[in-house]
Every structure is written in C-alpha cells, then in structure tokens.
Amino acid sequence: MRILEHAMHLASVEGLDGVSFGRLAEDLGISKGGLQALFRSKQDLQLAIIAAARGVFNQQVVVSAEHAEDGLPRLRAMLEAWIDYLDFFEGGCFFTAAALEFAGRPGAVHDAILDAASAAYQTTVARINLARRLGELPSDTDTDQLFLELHGAVLAANHARQLLGRTDALDLARSVVRARLHPPHHLST
Structure with a gap:
C-alpha cells in the first residue's frame, strides 16, 4: 500500500509521532478524511506502519537468508541482509x-515495537543455537552474548551511518560479523 510505504520512510526519518494524517495527505495528494477512514486514529496508523515495517524486515532480512544452508551460513546471510536492510529506509x-x-512509553505502539524486536531476537538466537548444535560454533558459545555482539554491530553501523555520516559503517559492521562468525579451526576436536 502506497500510504504505508511512504509512512514507513517518513517515520524512519521523523519518528512515528512525526507521521500525521495531514502530512501524509499533503505528501500523497489524498484527502485527510480518507486516511482517517482507513486508520481511524493516529495509534491505528502507527500500528499499521509498524506492521508494514515488520513485513519489510522479515522479507529483507529473515526470508532473504533462507537461500543459505542451515547453521552458520544462514546466520551469516541473515546478518549480512540485516546490514543491507539499514539502506532500505531513508x-x-x-x-x-x-x-x-x-522505549519509555507504555502502550500498544510500544508493545508492537517490542514484539517485532523480540521476534528478531528469537530468530537470531535460534540460528545461533542451530550453528552451535551443528558444531559450527564452539559448544560453550554464550548465545545471548553473541546476539548482543552481532546486534551491537548492526546498531553501531546504523548510528555511525545516520548520525555520524560514516559512509564505511556498513562495511565495518560486515567485517565485525565475518570476524565474529568465523568458526575456529579446532571445533571438530
């Protein structure tokens, strides 16, 4: 839907609170009343934007990595796709x-964001655990710590690129992921 696509991009720059019926109507050349009939309230609009953004993330990151072999190859592919995803929204x-x-605002919008973040965490952790069970990561790998390291590289790349203007941020994150997910040669012993 053209409305949600525009709203997602706008929210990535101006925040969910920066997306209003008036702004969308003006940007898209449609009636404000028509938008309000579709979404009823600003919260409904925000929830629809989050659902659409979650669909983009799933398609761009989770599903796009399905081509890779199970275990470490799929985990690497997912992290590479996650880094590429940082380019999707303005x-x-x-x-x-x-x-x-x-983060500090309880309610339905917070819960929808939390649910999306939890799903990304669970998917990543499941892939880390599978790579560990397959012997592609050390058996003593701390799953939560590895998730934080990998997710931290993605978050740092987003921050460095968006706030600091670092054009090399995504490449640096890819280097961190590759280095961290390079299996030691002694795993088979």
Whole structure:
C-alpha cells in the first residue's frame, strides 16, 4: 500500500509521532478524511506502519537468508541482509528509531515495537543455537552474548551511518560479523 510505504520512510526519518494524517495527505495528494477512514486514529496508523515495517524486515532480512544452508551460513546471510536492510529506509533502521522513540512509553505502539524486536531476537538466537548444535560454533558459545555482539554491530553501523555520516559503517559492521562468525579451526576436536 502506497500510504504505508511512504509512512514507513517518513517515520524512519521523523519518528512515528512525526507521521500525521495531514502530512501524509499533503505528501500523497489524498484527502485527510480518507486516511482517517482507513486508520481511524493516529495509534491505528502507527500500528499499521509498524506492521508494514515488520513485513519489510522479515522479507529483507529473515526470508532473504533462507537461500543459505542451515547453521552458520544462514546466520551469516541473515546478518549480512540485516546490514543491507539499514539502506532500505531513508532514516536507517526503522525499528532502531521507533524503539528509541517509544522505549519509555507504555502502550500498544510500544508493545508492537517490542514484539517485532523480540521476534528478531528469537530468530537470531535460534540460528545461533542451530550453528552451535551443528558444531559450527564452539559448544560453550554464550548465545545471548553473541546476539548482543552481532546486534551491537548492526546498531553501531546504523548510528555511525545516520548520525555520524560514516559512509564505511556498513562495511565495518560486515567485517565485525565475518570476524565474529568465523568458526575456529579446532571445533571438530
């Protein structure tokens, strides 16, 4: 839907609160009343934007990595796709911006963002655990720590690119992921 596509890009730059019926109507050349009939409230609009952004993330990151072999290859492919995803929205990672905006604000919008973040965490952890079970990562790998390291590289790349203007940020994140997910040669012993 053209409305949600534009709204996601706008929210990535100006935040979910920066997306209004008036702004969307003006930007898209449609009636404000028509938008309000579709979404009823600003919260409904925000929830629809989050759902659409979650669909983009799933397609761009999770599904795009399905071509890779199970285990470490799929985990690497997912992280590479996650880094590529930082280019999808004008404002970088939609969920990083939304999480910062709504972290301390309880309610349905916060819960929808939390649910999306939890799903990304669970998918990543499942792939880390599979790589560990397949012997592609050391058996004593701390799954939560590795998730934080990998996710931290993605978040740092988003921050460095969006705020600091670092054009090399995505390449640096890829280097961190490759180095961290390079299996030691002694795993088979």
